[in-house]
Amino acid sequence: MFKPTAIYFEKEIENYELGKMLLEKYQEVPKVEIENHNNIEEMRKKENSEFLKMKRNLIIGVRKTHQFVENHKVSDYLVPYTSSGCTASCMYCYLVCNYNKCAYMRLFVNREKMLEKIIKTANQSEKELTFEIGSNSDLILENTITNNLVWTIENFKSVSKGKLTFPTKFSYVDDLLTLDHKRKVIIRMSVNPEYIINHVEFGTSRLKERIEAINKLVEADYEVGILIAPVIFLENWREKYHELILYLQENLSEKAKKQVFFEVIFMTYSYVHNAINSEAFANAIQIFDKTKMTGRGRGKYMYKSEIRKEGEVFFREELSHYFEKNRIWYIV
Ligand code: SF4
Numbered sequence: 382m383f384k385p386t387a388i389y390f391e392k393e394i395e396n397y398e399l400g401k402m403l404l405e406k407y408q409e410v411p412k413v414e415i416e417n418h419n420n421i422e423e424m425r426k427k428e429n430s431e432f433l434k435m436k437r438n439l440i441i442g443v444r445k446t447h448q449f450v451e452n453h454k455v456s457d458y459l460v461p462y463t464s465s466g467c468t469a470s471c472m473y474c475y476l477v478c479n480y481n482k483c484a485y486m487r488l489f490v491n492r493e494k495m496l497e498k499i500i501k502t503a504n505q506s507e508k509e510l511t512f513e514i515g516s517n518s519d520l521i522l523e524n525t526i527t528n529n530l531v532w533t534i535e536n537f538k539s540v541s542k543g544k545l546t547f548p549t550k551f552s553y554v555d556d557l558l559t560l561d562h563k564r565k566v567i568i569r570m571s572v573n574p575e576y577i578i579n580h581v582e583f584g585t586s587r588l589k590e591r592i593e594a595i596n597k598l599v600e601a602d603y604e605v606g607i608l609i610a611p612v613i614f615l616e617n618w619r620e621k622y623h624e625l626i627l628y629l630q631e632n633l634s635e636k637a638k639k640q641v642f643f644e645v646i647f648m649t650y651s652y653v654h655n656a657i658n659s660e661a662f663a664n665a666i667q668i669f670d671k672t673k674m675t676g677r678g679r680g681k682y683m684y685k686s687e688i689r690k691e692g693e694v695f696f697r698e699e700l701s702h703y704f705e706k707n708r709i710w711y712i713v
Contacts, residue, residue, distance in 0.1 A: 383468050383526060385439035388412045389421055393443050399527060400490035403441055410439075418442030418487050429482055432661035436468055436485050439526075444489035447498055449512075455567065455606065455644065455710055456513035456546050460499060463492050463529045465517035469550070469584035472658050472668055473611055476517065478651045478681070486518065492529060496536055503543025511567065515547025522551045531556050538563045548608050550582060552590035558601040569606040569644065570595050572629070574621040577613055580666050588625075592632045599637040606710075607641050609696070611648035613668055614688055619695060630703045643704070645696045645712040647689055652680030 388410050394400030404412075415421055418440050427435055449458040466476055466486045476484040489495070499512050514520065514533070524530035537545060538561055546567035554568075573581075575588045586594070598605050607629065615621065633641065650669050658665065674682040684692070693712045700709055 385410055386434075386437040387439075389415045389418070389424075389438060389440045391415055391418060391442040394441050394490045397443070397490040399488075399492060399529075400441065403488065403490070403527070407439070415440075415442075418489075421483070424483055424485070427482065429657045429660040432482050432657050433470060435482065436470060438485050440466075440485060440487040442487060442489060443491050444495065447495065449498075449502065452513060455569065456511040458502070458510065459513045459516045460495070461517065462489075462495055462514040462520070463518075463527065463533075464488050464520070464523045467519050467522060469519070469522065469582070470661075471550070471582045471585065472662060472665060473581065473613070473648050473650060473654060475649065477657060478649075478653050481653055482657055486523070486526075488523070488527060492532065496533060499543070499545070500537070500540050503540060506542065509542055509544070511544040511546055513547065514545050515549070519549050519551055520547045521549040521553055524556065525553050528556070531560065534560045534562050534566055537565060540565070548610075550585040550591070552586040552594035554594045554598055557603070558597055560601075562601075562603060564602060564604055567604040567606060568598055569608045570598075571608040571610050572625065573609070573611075573613070574625045576621055577615070581613065581668060583662075588628065589632075592629065595641070596634040596637050599634060599640065605637065605641055606644060608644045608646065610644065610646035612645060612692060612696075613648045614670070614673055614684060614692065615666075615668070622695070623699060626699045626703050638704070638707075640707075641704075642708040642710055643700055644710045645693075645700075647684050647692060647713065649677075650674060650682045 388407055390412060392414055424435060444461060446461055449460050452459045466484045468486050503510050520530050544565050544567060548569040548571050550571045570591050572591055578588055595605055655669055673684055673688050675685045677683045696712055
């Protein structure tokens with residue numbers, strides 16, 4: 382269980398039920414009052430080498446931006462929701478890239494306002510909309526601190542239209558299993574070969590636990606997807622991903638195998654990742670391979686198109702062999 386070393390909080394959170402609950406829950410933890418969760422000077426000034434220590438803090442505030450961004454993948458909109466950042470430390474995490482080294486977990490206590498906007502948008506739409514609520518954090522992990530996911534599902538179940546979706550790398554799903562979710566929630570479990578989980582996705586659940594969580598969620602009648610992401614073209618990547626897909630075939634329940642869909646995403650990387658990783662994880666493996674990646678502006682890198690094409694052919698062949706009838710939403 383995550384125990385923060387310090388809590389940085391905006392005074393306003395005392396006006397919210399969740400804010401009061403969190404202050405009470407962490408009454409023993411040292412606290413620092415802040416003006417704005419977006420701009421904590423003390424944190425901005427820290428060295429990259431202090432990245433992991435910074436991740437031990439919890440920032441609690443009120444979310445001010447509520448703008449939805451159109452999306453055309455599994456969801457229709459990316460929605461800013463109850464948290465951003467995470468206590469884990471995947472070396473490629475795109476939140477690091479967006480927030481520089483400030484990818485620590487921030488919790489937002491005005492959840493009623495955020496869910497209300499989703500419900501209103503869903504009800505006003507002619508078509509059935511799906512809202513991605515987990516693009517800025519990991520909500521299964523966040524739920525262990527706030528119970529927000531349970532609260533969200535309970536409060537969304539009787540809405541007549543719309544679905545919610547989020548990805549996760551965590552197996553802590555037990556609190557969700559008995560909820561009356563009415564199949565309005567799509568949970569997408571992110572997986573990678575065991576070697577990558579152990580050497581790159583620090584602080585996340587093991588592969589075996591993630592697969593067990595998928596089987597439990599399917600048994601509890603949730604719609605479940607599998608995100609093979611991010612694909613990292615390390616040495617022997619074919620063998621590594623072949624073993625992963627075989628592992629899925631052998632360990633998913635029959636019921637899960639019948640219904641899961643797939644998304645495949647190739648890793649992107651950035652100058653910021655490189656700077657932080659080389660100082661914060663000096664002994665870790667190198668995931669940036671300049672012979673395989675190319676710049677795509679603003680210090681960001683993506684795999685070269687011939688590598689991506691090779692990867693796409695590989696994943697289409699493997700998945701159609703082992704999961705012949707399952708939908709692949711996209712490979713990007
Ligand atoms: S679990 Fe997700 S949000 Fe957390 S560090 Fe890893 S990629 Fe980032």
